[in-house]
Amino acid sequence: NYQMPPLDLLDSPDAGGRQSADPNELLAMQSSILDTLKQFGLEASAGDITRGPTVTRFEVYPARGVRVDRIVSLEKDIARATRAEKINILAPIPGKDTVGIEIANSKKIKVVFRELLESDEWVNSKAKIPLALGKDVYGRTIIADLAQMPHLLIAGTTGSGKSVCVNAIIASMLYKFSPEELRFIMIDPKVVEMQHYGKLPHLAANVVTEPKKVLLALRYVIDEMERRYRIFAKCGLRNIHGFNARPLDKKTDDTPPPEPEPQENADEEEGIEDAVLEAVKPKKGEELVIPDRLPFIVVIIDELADLMQTAPADVESAIARITQMARAAGIHMIVATQTPRADVVTGVIKANIPSRIAFQVASKLDSRVILDANGAEKLL
Numbered sequence: 001n002y003q004m005p006p007l008d009l010l011d012s013p014d015a016g017g018r019q020s021a022d023p024n025e026l027l028a029m030q031s032s033i034l035d036t037l038k039q040f041g042l043e044a045s046a047g048d049i050t051r052g053p054t055v056t057r058f059e060v061y062p063a064r065g066v067r068v069d070r071i072v073s074l075e076k077d078i079a080r081a082t083r084a085e086k087i088n089i090l091a092p093i094p095g096k097d098t099v100g101i102e103i104a105n106s107k108k109i110k111v112v113f114r115e116l117l118e119s120d121e122w123v124n125s126k127a128k129i130p131l132a133l134g135k136d137v138y139g140r141t142i143i144a145d146l147a148q149m150p151h152l153l154i155a156g157t158t159g160s161g162k163s164v165c166v167n168a169i170i171a172s173m174l175y176k177f178s179p180e181e182l183r184f185i186m187i188d189p190k191v192v193e194m195q196h197y198g199k200l201p202h203l204a205a206n207v208v209t210e211p212k213k214v215l216l217a218l219r220y221v222i223d224e225m226e227r228r229y230r231i232f233a234k235c236g237l238r239n240i241h242g243f244n245a246r247p248l249d250k251k252t253d254d255t256p257p258p259e260p261e262p263q264e265n266a267d268e269e270e271g272i273e274d275a276v277l278e279a280v281k282p283k284k285g286e287e288l289v290i291p292d293r294l295p296f297i298v299v300i301i302d303e304l305a306d307l308m309q310t311a312p313a314d315v316e317s318a319i320a321r322i323t324q325m326a327r328a329a330g331i332h333m334i335v336a337t338q339t340p341r342a343d344v345v346t347g348v349i350k351a352n353i354p355s356r357i358a359f360q361v362a363s364k365l366d367s368r369v370i371l372d373a374n375g376a377e378k379l380l
Contacts, residue, residue, distance in 0.1 A: 002178045002201060010114035021051055021105070029082055030058050033101055036081040040074055042066050047098045052137040053109040055380050057090075059098040068092060071099050088378045102137065104380040111135050113168055116143075117175060128241070129182075129296060129332070132172045133165070133357075146173075146298070146334075149355040150327040155340040155370045156359025162336050163193055165357065166302065169334065170197065173298065177202075182296045185221060187214050189306035204297065211310040218318035221299055221331060225322065228329040231290055240330030244293050297331045304337040305344045316348055323352035340366045 026049050037044050043066060047059030062071065068091040079087045082103060090100035116122060116132035119141040127145030134142055146152065146169075156162050173182055183204040188194040191209045198207055208217045228240070237243050299322065301307065307315045323333055335353065337344055340361060350372075358376035361367050367376035 013112045151333040151353045153353045154336040154357045160359035185299045187301045239328035299333045305339040340369045
């Protein structure tokens with residue numbers, strides 16, 4: 001009898017913070033950017049001005065023969081001319097023939113979670129596990145799909161917005177799934193971040209706060225993953241989407257698997273088949289019960305650095321095992337950390353987590369650890 005939470009629980013967007021910027025001010029800033037480029041002998045013409053919630057993007061069209069790298073090298077001069085604390089230059093904007101110069105707004109507008117859930121993008125989303133992440137520079141709602149990701153690393157310095165992001169991700173799933181469809185396993189060594197989720201009916205186990213119990217939780221996830229693969233093998237299916245979409249009237253339990261047809265090079269394949277059957281055989285004393293539906297499982301680790309100090313080798317191998325194999329079983333992992341050092345976010349963990357969200361970081365080195373590229377240190 002679980003009821004989905006109503007939207008009334010969320011704050012509505014603040015109408016007062018919506019006033020638009022003064023167009024003359026924006027045009028003055030644009031002309032000062034063009035003047036600065038002209039002083040250094042770079043001809044460019046004005047493009048669009050896009051004002052997002054926290055950043056305004058000024059686009060310029062470089063004249064023929066002007067190298068884009070030269071505009072990037074003038075970053076500090078443009079910042080001086082526009083009196084901005086920090087600017088970010090996108091050269092060129094992906095998918096366009098313009099160079100974007102992003103400057104932080106003096107008055108920032110709050111992006112409220114309710115606004116994202118009321119947007120058309122969320123309502124019409126085709127994602128299997130949709131996550132409402134926020135708005136981009138153009139003010140469009142960004143909806144990501146955790147099932148496509150299939151695992152996610154979130155990192156940034158203290159106070160850059162990681163916890164808000166993790167809470168928004170959890171709330172997105174709570175607004176979409178009942179406890180029969182999705183289960184959480186929350187690991188919170190910091191103790192304070194996830195305590196208020198302690199009474200959720202979606203939790204597969206209590207919120208794990210002791211570092212010593214974390215390995216037990218991860219081991220449970222690995223066992224569950226292996227059990228699901230044994231169920232898929234018995235039903236002759238490949239992944240959780242096929243399993244949950246199968247017709248239920250057929251009795252899958254009693255039908256023996258079809259006899260394999262004789263093949264020419266059977267000797268080579270026998271060894272492989274034996275190994276596969278050994279891997280998916282039920283363990284001793286385990287009756288393989290086939291449920292009607294399997295819920296998604298989302299594992300959320302709030303502070304990876306604490307775990308990597310207690311038992312780095314075990315935690316790393318458990319995370320690697322889950323992230324390598326669990327996608328088809330409907331198990332997804334979200335890892336957050338505020339110390340993006342190479343000994344915390346190790347190569348093994350990074351290699352298996354393809355999707356990353358970087359908040360502001362202190363140095364290029366941290367940015368490279370999270371994203372494998374510079375850029376997160378320039379975020380506005």
